[in-house]
Amino acid sequence: MDSKAQLLDVMQQVGEKLWLVAATEELVVAEKVLGADLAYPLFFKKAFKGLNKLVDYVLIDTPPAPSSPLTVAALTASTKVFVPTSPEVFSFDGVTSLLELVAKVQDSYNPELEVGGVFLTKYSPTYRRGLHHAFVKKMRERFGSLVMTTTIRENVAIPEAQVQRQSLQQTAAGSNALIDYTALTKEILSRQ
Secondary structure, eight states: OOOOOOOHHHOEETTTEEOOOOOHHHHHHHHHHHHTTTTGGGGHHHHHHGGGTTTTTOOOOOOOTOOHHHHHHHHHHHHHHEEEOSSSHHHHHHHHHHHHHHHHHHHTTTTOEEEEEEESSSSOOOOOOOHHHHHHHHHHHHGGEEEEEEOOOTHHHHHHHHHHHHHEEEEEEEETHHHHHHHHHHHHTOOO
């Protein structure tokens, strides 16, 4: 939020051709300040100016809350949005709300924005959870081809990597989590 800081000043290289701008505790305060600024929807769009000469893709991970200024700003700067969800009733409602927000952002700020897909987390078609399968069926009926084929299975490797603040490649190279996220990346790229 420091007006003198540039995005390039806060990017940290975390791998070969991979940079990260990590969220900090100040993000909660910054989001409140951002929401009070009339130009907040353009926050990321301005920050990313000229970045396309250095990187191929920018991933923005925001809260799914439709009332979040960060989410609105991220959607305003994006070309595609991919929505993670779990097969549960509140998640289904959340996807519906987020897709309504996407339509509003398309109408007001970013007509080029597209929904790239919705992918399921903490789910596998092989799990013995009838209720989860029922919600997945409901999602496919409601959202059709937006529901992606790749699913992310529950895996302890994910929270372990988060605790260690390292990538799955570093902490669990052979894990199902890394296999699933690699497959998801390929599916996302195929939807470009």
